[in-house]
Amino acid sequence: MKNKEPIILIVVIFFSLVTYYLVEPFAHGVMHKHVESENFEYKDLPALTKSGNVANGQELIVNAGCVGCHSIEKAGMPAPMDPVMAAQSYGVNPPDISEAGAIYDARFLAELIKNPAHALKVEHKFDESKGQMHPMVPFYGMGGDIDQEVADMVAYLQDLAVSPSEVTPKMAFENACGRCHAVGYENWTQIGTKPEFKHEKDALAFDIKVLEYEESLTKYMGKLPPDLSMYTRSRSEDFLRTFIENPQNHLAGTAMPRVGVTADAAEKVLEYMKDSGDTKRHERESIGKNVMIYLVIFAFFAFLWKKQVWRDLH
Structure with a gap:
């Protein structure tokens, strides 16, 4: 059980990124044929x-x-x-x-x-x-x-x-x-x-x-x-x-x-x-960056807290 939490986190992040950056654009590409721009x-x-x-x-x-x-x-x-x-x-x-x-x-x-x-x-x-x-x-x-x-x-x-x-x-x-x-x-x-x-x-x-x-x-x-x-x-x-x-x-x-x-x-x-x-897209984009920074900091301290609480059992 010792190292499964980071692995689970990495798996969740990986599939979230795949869905956002690959699956969704691919779905749009399938639904709407690609047409080369004529550059106006x-x-x-x-x-x-x-x-x-x-x-x-x-x-x-x-x-x-x-x-x-x-x-x-x-x-x-x-x-x-x-x-x-x-x-x-x-x-x-x-x-x-x-x-x-x-x-x-x-x-x-x-x-x-x-x-x-x-x-x-x-x-x-x-x-x-x-x-x-x-x-x-x-x-x-x-x-x-x-x-x-x-x-x-x-x-x-x-x-x-x-x-x-x-x-x-x-x-x-x-x-x-x-x-x-x-x-x-x-x-x-x-x-x-x-x-x-x-x-x-x-x-x-x-x-x-x-x-x-x-x-x-x-x-x-x-x-x-x-x-x-x-x-x-x-x-x-x-x-x-x-x-x-x-x-x-x-x-x-x-x-x-x-x-x-x-x-x-x-x-x-x-x-x-x-x-x-x-x-709300501009507001959301601004808040989104701050939320991601918060989550990274939170994850770091949560990991340290977890090690402190469970140190006698590992």
């Missing part, structure tokens, strides 16, 4: 070959009709419709594009302006030859060099936006994902954060708007996109990252579009999802 480079899209003119881009954004669907709150241009009415018209509420230049890749933005269905990888759903037009109207140019005009529009969006380092996880998620996905744990709905209402009738009126929006979204997508509150607890981080990058690599034919975010914005989307799915 969007190499299937044409590169921008021209330098953009910000002033001309601003004029084009307004005159080309972008503000007929999109708001630019930072420039004092409100949304032309409320989210529910917009979803009834387009299937989903078009995003505010104030920070688009910091959240989305430049190649993606350029192709999105010229050919939305191709940029979003939903050409299987919107086939022009069959009269299935994407709700976002392609930009056909304003009479000049269309590549230059598109470069100007992208330059304006990048100049208007905050620097990429200033994009918060909440900002990245809400702009790129939050018009289709709710996050109940954060009180986020597809039409915005649900306020705290003084009167129940006002809360019910808000819920009705959410339901109306979801009805339009379901018709547009084929099914209601899931609430993402717990997705980081049920999916591996690699799966989520590559799914955000290109959903077709995981689910060929899915109605979910490629959102075109930069690598940095994608990490911030994941950060938001991890925080919403595990609100």
